[in-house]
Amino acid sequence: xxxxxxxxxxxxxxxxxxxxxxxxxxxxxxxxxxxxxxxxxxxxxxxxxxxxxxxxxxxxxxxxxxxxxxxxxxxxxxxxxxxxxxxxxxxxxxxxxxxxxxxxxxxxxxxxxxxxxxxxxxxxxxxxxxxxxxxxxxxxxxxxxxxxxxxxxxxxxxxxxxxxxxxxxxxxxxxxxxxxxxxxxxxxxxxxxxxxxxxxxxxxxxxxxxxxxxxxxxxxxxxxxxxxxxxxxxxxxxxxxxxxxxxxxxxxxxxxxxxxxxxxxxxxxxxxxxxxxxxxxxxxxxxxxxxxxxxxxxxxxxxxxxxxxxxxxxxxxxxxxxxxxxxxxxxx
Amino acid sequence: xxxxxxxxxxxxxxxxxxxxxxxxxxxxxxxxxxxxxxxxxxxxxxxxxxxxxxxxxxxxxxxxxxxxxxxxxxxxxxxxxxxxxxxxxxxxxxxxxxxxxxxxxxxxxxxxxxxxxxxxxxxxxxxxxxxxxxxxxxxxxxxxxxxxxxxxxxxxxxxxxxxxxxxxxxxxxxxxxxxxxxxxxxxxxxxxxxxxxxxxxxxxxxxxxxxxxxxxxxxxxxxxxxxxxxxxxxxxxxxxxxxxxxxxxxxxxxxxxxxxxxxxxxxxxxxxxxxxxxxxxxxxxxxxxxxxxxxxxxxxxxxxxxxxxxxxxxxxxxxxxxxxxxxxxxx
Numbered sequence: 016x017x018x019x020x021x022x023x024x025x026x027x028x029x030x031x032x033x034x035x036x037x038x039x040x041x042x043x044x045x046x047x048x049x050x051x052x053x054x055x056x057x058x059x060x061x062x063x064x065x066x067x068x069x070x071x072x073x074x075x076x077x078x079x080x081x082x083x084x085x086x087x088x089x090x091x092x093x094x095x096x097x098x099x100x101x102x103x104x105x106x107x108x109x110x111x112x113x114x115x116x117x118x119x120x121x122x123x124x125x126x127x128x129x130x131x132x133x134x135x136x137x138x139x140x141x142x143x144x145x146x147x148x149x150x151x152x153x154x155x156x157x158x159x160x161x162x163x164x165x166x167x168x169x170x171x172x173x174x175x176x177x178x179x180x181x182x183x184x185x186x187x188x189x190x191x192x193x194x195x196x197x198x199x200x201x202x203x204x205x206x207x208x209x210x211x212x213x214x215x216x217x218x219x220x221x222x223x224x225x226x227x228x229x230x231x232x233x234x235x236x237x238x239x240x241x242x243x244x245x246x247x248x249x250x251x252x253x254x255x256x257x258x259x260x261x262x263x264x265x266x267x268x269x270x271x272x273x274x275x276x277x278x279x280x281x282x283x284x285x286x287x288x289x290x291x292x293x294x295x296x297x298x299x300x301x302x303x304x305x306x307x308x309x310x311x312x313x314x315x316x317x318x319x320x321x322x323x324x325x326x327x328x329x330x331x332x333x334x335x336x337x338x339x340x341x342x343x344x345x346x347x
Numbered sequence: 348x349x350x351x352x353x354x355x356x357x358x359x360x361x362x363x364x365x366x367x368x369x370x371x372x373x374x375x376x377x378x379x380x381x382x383x384x385x386x387x388x389x390x391x392x393x394x395x396x397x398x399x400x401x402x403x404x405x406x407x408x409x410x411x412x413x414x415x416x417x418x419x420x421x422x423x424x425x426x427x428x429x430x431x432x433x434x435x436x437x438x439x440x441x442x443x444x445x446x447x448x449x450x451x452x453x454x455x456x457x458x459x460x461x462x463x464x465x466x467x468x469x470x471x472x473x474x475x476x477x478x479x480x481x482x483x484x485x486x487x488x489x490x491x492x493x494x495x496x497x498x499x500x501x502x503x504x505x506x507x508x509x510x511x512x513x514x515x516x517x518x519x520x521x522x523x524x525x526x527x528x529x530x531x532x533x534x535x536x537x538x539x540x541x542x543x544x545x546x547x548x549x550x551x552x553x554x555x556x557x558x559x560x561x562x563x564x565x566x567x568x569x570x571x572x573x574x575x576x577x578x579x580x581x582x583x584x585x586x587x588x589x590x591x592x593x594x595x596x597x598x599x600x601x602x603x604x605x606x607x608x609x610x611x612x613x614x615x616x617x618x619x620x621x622x623x624x625x626x627x628x629x630x631x632x633x634x635x636x637x638x639x640x641x642x643x644x645x646x647x648x649x650x651x652x653x654x655x656x657x658x659x660x661x662x663x664x665x666x667x668x669x670x671x672x673x674x675x676x677x678x
Binding site: 148 | 403408409411413414417418420421422425426427429445453455456457458459460461462494496
């Protein structure tokens with residue numbers, strides 16, 4: 016089946032086209048997750064679902080600065096990264112439902128979507144688990160002279176994992192084209208990051224001589240501008256970077272995390288949703304700049320909603336893998 | 348048939364020759380690990396490689412086993428064929444997330460789209476007076492995990508042929524070298540050859556008892572077989588060479604032929620390689636066996652430093668001889 020997806024290439028076109036493209040991608044992520052929530056609450060989706068709602072500007076701003084051949088590694092909260100890097104929602108939903116048409120033939124699920132065609136080395140359900148993989152991909156890019164850049168997405172919870180510091184040290188020593196993107200959504204599962212994170216986060220990069228910056232993760236233009244600078248720098252052989260994106264997770268750690276008052280207030284959630292929403296604020300800016308108008312943005316939303324609905328229908332109708340698949344692909 | 352010239356090489360020379368040949372054959376093959384370049388590792392196995400292939404391909408790392416093993420996974424996925432050096436097998440513990448949750452699972456979790464053609468070379472074996480954190484044989488840990496292959500060469504010939512195959516394999520392969528065996532000499536033919544993974548080798552033919560032995564224990568088994576011969580018992584010594592894939596057929600057929608079997612491995616006896624192989628033989632050859640399958644592994648203790656203590660923790664020619672003799676009813 017064919018689904019009308021945003022086929023425009025990233026990193027091309029006028030500034031206005033780029034803005035519209037980033038807006039559409041953010042809406043795609045928001046509405047993708049809306050469908051995931053729906054599937055989960057209707058008990059159609061097995062397993063767990065960790066939603067990216069609220070953090071859309073990070074994935075979209077970063078991936079807008081990447082080429083299709085550049086690499087990313089993603090996390091358990093990874094749907095946004097996959098969409099932003101160009102994954103197709105129908106195959107993503109199929110994967111979430113464990114169907115053979117999914118990106119991993121149903122064997123990976125929500126937390127393991129991988130796609131060589133879009134440079135997605137895989138979402139990883141071990142916190143910090145992909146830091147080595149992303150840095151190794153950067154080593155390949157440098158050794159083979161391909162000009163590719165690798166982006167390692169991770170949440171602030173991964174700051175507690177030692178392997179991150181081992182590979183940042185190596186990336187700095189070897190001047191590898193890798194960017195460590197720390198998405199600080201404030202909560203390490205159910206614990207505020209201030210209870211788990213000592214000292215200055217940026218210093219964790221600069222201690223190794225890794226160029227480090229922070230950015231407002233709710234501002235897609237700021238994320239993109241900073242990411243573009245760091246990607247260009249890495250591509251030119253100037254070495255790794257650490258980008259701290261300050262953001263917020265609108266929903267629980269996973270869909271089932273409903274009663275959250277013991278770790279954060281409803282007022283706090285409301286403040287982020289009304290005042291700091293990356294999609295609303297970007298829409299307002301684009302309208303102010305006369306890049307577009309409210310009607311056109313509504314059309315985009317309607318198109319994306321239809322696309323997501325069709326993608327979900329595709330996934331629900333798609334067959335499960337046959338049982339003889341169970342021991343296929345253990346070895347190449 | 349043309350004569351193939353054969354010379355004597357040490358185990359270390361055979362490993363080095365395999366690496367050098369594969370690095371000449373395929374520019375994507377690179378080595379990284381601690382002190383692999385100018386130092387050539389503390390065991391000097393890699394001496395000379397950095398001079399031939401340069402520091403771009405024989406790369407010294409910091410002491411960051413988890414980090415550089417994880418990088419090996421990512422590099423293997425994206426076009427290199429890394430040979431990661433973990434100096435002592437004991438340090439594999441530091442790489443476990445990278446090996447078990449990453450390397451072993453990438454291909455399956457991605458529905459067969461990504462591959463991890465990586466080799467991890469490491470060591471095993473006690474009696475080097477290195478105490479509890481530099482003497483373990485932890486190959487059972489890796490053999491337990493689907494998605495990994497595990498190789499345990501026992502001769503210079505096998506080491507060279509198996510390592511070349513491991514480097515060409517599209518999967519993560521863990522290659523265990525007995526550090527006490529690096530100076531062992533053996534015949535290695537000139538020129539190209541490889542040995543497939545998953546094919547056992549009969550190191551000595553016999554009729555009365557099958558002794559399955561791995562890595563360091565193959566020489567022990569052969570020593571025991573000499574002692575057994577002196578009392579009129581003919582032992583067949585079989586080296587599976589890889590714990591996964593495992594050549595179950597050869598092991599079972601030998602046990603059926605001799606009707607008695609024992610399994611010797613330097614890993615811990617409990618929940619280990621010997622238990623698995625003994626079970627394979629018991630299930631496959633039960634009705635042909637005249638005795639229970641006997642297992643011998645390392646004692647269930649941390650490896651002690653004091654030489655007389657350390658020496659009793661691993662099977663020897665004599666202890667294997669005595670156990671085999673008892674199994675044959677000649678004790």
